[in-house]
Amino acid sequence: MTDKNHQSFNRQFDSLEEFVDAISERLQCPVTIEDSNHHLLAYSSHDDGTDAARISTIIGRRVPEKVINRFWKEGVIPTLNQSDEPLVIPQIHDIGLGNRVAVSIRKNNEVLGYIWVLEVGRTLTKEDLADLKLAASKAKNQLLQLNMQKKKKEKNHQELLWQMITGDARNHQVIAEQLSKIGINPQKPLAVILFSFDVMSDELYKKLVYVAKTTQKINILIQTLDENQVVFLISSHIQNDFVKETKDFIETFKTQIRERFGISQIWSGCGYAYENYEWIKRSYDEATKVISLKQSFDQELQSATFYHELGIFRYIDILQQDEQVKDIxxxxxxxxxxxxxxxxxxxxxxxxxxxxxxxxxxxxxxxxxxxxxxxxxxxxxxxxxxxxxxxxxxxxxxxxxxxxxxxxxx
CATH class of the missing domain: 1.10.10.2840 (PucR C-terminal helix-turn-helix domain)
Structure with missing residues (x-):
């Protein structure tokens, strides 16, 4: 690595866009920077030599789901998450992926994001890889700042979610205005999905949110943790397919959690989607009821997702609590x-x-x-x-x- 190359990354950058352009200029290749959930943060320009995966990432502002899934199956993401060394990734034709090199941006053992370099017209040398690793270390501070801003926003979002599911926020118009302020379209029906686990940790919660947000089958708007239970406020891509989309999402979520992290004991439940946001608490209560009864009658209700699918079990707890029934x-x-x-x-x-x-x-x-x-x-x-x-x-x-x-x- 020359002193000139070292200096090219060792100066102040006004933005991630300026920084990613500097990396691209040094390596003479198109470059993208993503956050830890594979959402696009910045990208350099490219000529006609780019590939379909990069174009889809830029258009959708995040890496396509099929690409992420393939990277997990090929061991790419697990390898990047465990090392700060650049990883050479050969082309994968069937998902539109050309030759790439990637490196994680890390603070200690926490992955903050990734730098992806598309090898167009050249193959990165050992010196290039060393400079890419240096660039990742220099990107750490910028992503840490973004992470702090993101966590602050998420905390405010979570407070709003708690107000909705506890009934503290009851006025539809007020809730809609608050959602609009945080960038959520207040014109769509919203629902609550719950996932319950035997044990929970901060590390597991991060993994669960990662899987949910990279699945891309529904819109995850806000998420929070309630003891061993993950709470998602969601909206559907297509209103008429809400039930089908939700079931597909839950099945995919459970499958990926099992395959990637070896966790199979998961209880799930979803409330109905409501246009009146005063009823978000009702959606939460419906999801809670589904999980509660599935935990008591796991075999009978293993395929139930929504409240109506509980059938006669909707009345079991009412009968169990009725003193007259107890006396019979x-x-x-x-x-x-x-x-x-x-x-x-x-x-x-x-x-x-x-x-x-x-x-x-x-x-x-x-x-x-x-x-x-x-x-x-x-x-x-x-x-x-x-x-x-x-x-x-x-x-x-x-x-x-x-x-x-x-x-x-x-």
Whole structure:
């Protein structure tokens, strides 16, 4: 590295744009700088030799989701996050990516952002890579300042979110004006998504926000942490597809958290999207209810995302809290089967529970109980004889299903 090159990065820059131009001039290649969530901060000019990935990044102001996902699968992002050395990345045709070199901008072990260099017409030399590493170290202070400003804004945003989900902010017009001041379009329906975890840490929270914001399937407007629960205020890209987009986002989020960080125990719930922002608290309460019941009835409600998908379980907690219901004796059919099982060492009550859970599908029930369908048909006949019930009667069947859930919850 020459003294001249050292001086080119060792002076004051009025902006990141000026700094990225200096890097581009030194390396004679197009350069971009991103934050830690792959949002574009600054980019140099380029000629016709650029690639599709760079063009998409500049137009969308962030790296395309398919590129980020590929970088994770290829080990690019994990490698950059663990080292301050430049990384050479060969071209990947199917995502429109030309030859690149990247380096992380770090403060100790925290990644503040990345510098990406597109090798156009030349390959970076060892001296070039050394200067790129120097540039990353010089970019640290500028990104630290941006980070401080970002955290200050996020704190104000989070305070507004807390006011909405606790009901302290109740006037739609006031909320809309506050959202508009922080750059959020107050014309779209908004909803709340919750993700609950067994344990939480600051490091994990950063990873969760990173995954949510780079998934790009919905708009993450504000996020905050409530003990072991991450709260996202969201809006849909397309209003009519809100339910589908939300389900796609949740599934992708869970998959990436599992694949990248080995976390599989995640409970999720989403409230409805409301145009009246006074109802954001209602959306939060709906999401909370979904998670609460899924934690109690994980098997039955594992596919539920929205409040209406809870079905009859929406009323379980109401019944459990009702003193009159508490005083009602257990369904005599359940009591008879429980007694019979104890006396004869059978499992007819469990069999009934599985059949009800499978909505009478004998093949699926037999598979879960590890028995032949003929055996299960015999058990079902005995259950109906002993308990004096008729499962073909929808009223009895629904009542038994509900009574079984209350019985299991006692």
């Amino acid at each position: 004796s257990i369904n005599p059919a359940i009591r008879k089967l429980e007694t019979y099982d104890l006396e004869h060492r059978t499992n007819l009550l469990e069999t009934l529970d599985v059949i009800l859970n499978k909505d009478g599908n004998m093949n699926e029930a037999a598979k879960e109980l590890h028995c032949h369908v003929n055996t299960l048909n015999y058990r079902l006949k005995r259950i109906q004889e002993i308990a004096n019930i008729q499962l073909k009667d929808p009223v009895q069947k629904l009542g038994l299903y509900l009574d079984m859930k209350l019985f299991r919850g006692r």
